[in-house]
Amino acid sequence: MKRHPAVTVAVVACVLAGVATLAADGSVVFQLLTSDNTQAEPVGGVGGLVVRAAWALVRAIGLILAARHVNRGSAAARGVVIVLAVSTVFNTVRLVGGRYDPAVGPLPHALVDGLLIASAALCAALILLVVWLAPVREHLSRPPTKRRNLLIRLVTPSPDEPTWVLTARPLAASLAACTVVPLLVGAAGLFTGDLASRYPALRVVAATAALSAQLVVVLILVLVLPYALVGLGKVPGARWVVSLLAVMVIASQPVICPMVLGVDGLVRDALPAATAALVVIYGLIFNRNARRWFRRSRTSSGSRLAA
Known part of the structure; x- marks a missing residue:
């Protein structure tokens, strides 16, 4: 049976959202570590920054891996995509602006903000695709075939x-x-x-x-x-x-x-x-x-x- 084009769009959006999130959060971490603007330092200090960076890495890799399960029509992919995309939207929107360092200039900050906005927009579009678009919802209905361990069963x-x-x-x-x-x-x-x-x-x-x-x-x-x-x-x-x-x-x-x-x-x-x-x-x-x-x-x- 021929697959609806919206499913392909959802798969591509998963990959692009993951890549954009990885690039944007990596750029933000680099800016914060190299900036002399103490007001831009995140709450939690360097330890908190490491936790945030690790969580961003998990979200980005999770979105990229979720593309495979969306492509296969896995029933569990919908909820996984929703939580990763929603969390990424809130995190990226919060990071836009507020990190300006006069020693660096406006162009690098504008580029990073553009990556953050692109990541948030892709994740928002992905949420709309998997929640509201009927062809994608119908595609994400393949029941599981194996339950190897507790995590899979959850x-x-x-x-x-x-x-x-x-x-x-x-x-x-x-x-x-x-x-x-x-x-x-x-x-x-x-x-x-x-x-x-x-x-x-x-x-x-x-x-x-x-x-x-x-x-x-x-x-x-x-x-x-x-x-x-x-x-x-x-x-x-x-x-x-x-x-x-x-x-x-x-x-x-x-x-x-x-x-x-x-x-x-x-x-x-x-x-x-x-x-x-x-x-x-x-x-x-x-x-x-x-x-x-x-x-x-x-x-x-x-x-x-x-x-």
């Missing part, structure tokens, strides 16, 4: 899972990563003294308490979320556990991240995590097809137990 759906459930599954799995990044950046800033040099003593105490709360959030997600995801459609109440964990992320991240990392934490960490959590809640609780599928799964599970 993000791969059952053959009859509806679209929004299979979208919510990898998005929910990404919540742990979305909360670990601000925890590591904040911890780096605390131990290197960067937070103490930026904030008054009372704010540092509040940031330390917020980091402790963030550690609790991460531990809950790491310990509970994998089992709840594996139980989706099999264990009654598993979707409510995943949804409650998503609510915890929505309630905690817009408070914790700005407390520790300021506006950087709000835009680059809290908003992507909250966006992913909102999609998870919609896909598992409010979508009509998902509700019907969970009811059928519960009925069939009850019948097997009765037999």
Whole structure:
């Protein structure tokens, strides 16, 4: 069967978004390391910059690798692309401007800002393609054939899972990563003294308490979320556990991240995590097809137990 041109566009957009993200974030890191403008230094100091750079590298490589799964029509690719693209949009938009160094001149900064804008635009277009364009949605429906380990089982759906459930599954799995990044950046800033040099003593105490709360959030997600995801459609109440964990992320991240990392934490960490959590809640609780599928799964599970 002939493939719709929109699928090819989505595959190319994945590759281009990954390459643009890699080039843009690499250029930003180089500028920050070589700049004498201390006001442009990120919250968290060099340690925080390393964490941000590593997370950007993961997103860029993830987008490039996701192109293969989009090309193959993998059902789990949709949620993976959404979380990588949404996080990249918020991170790149936040980096535009604010790094000007008079010793360098405007042209290099303009080129890097152009790369950042191109990366954000490609990721935004990719989100529209995989979420709203019907031919791409229909293409991303191939059920998994193998489940080699726990990680594969977390993000791969059952053959009859509806679209929004299979979208919510990898998005929910990404919540742990979305909360670990601000925890590591904040911890780096605390131990290197960067937070103490930026904030008054009372704010540092509040940031330390917020980091402790963030550690609790991460531990809950790491310990509970994998089992709840594996139980989706099999264990009654598993979707409510995943949804409650998503609510915890929505309630905690817009408070914790700005407390520790300021506006950087709000835009680059809290908003992507909250966006992913909102999609998870919609896909598992409010979508009509998902509700019907969970009811059928519960009925069939009850019948097997009765037999």
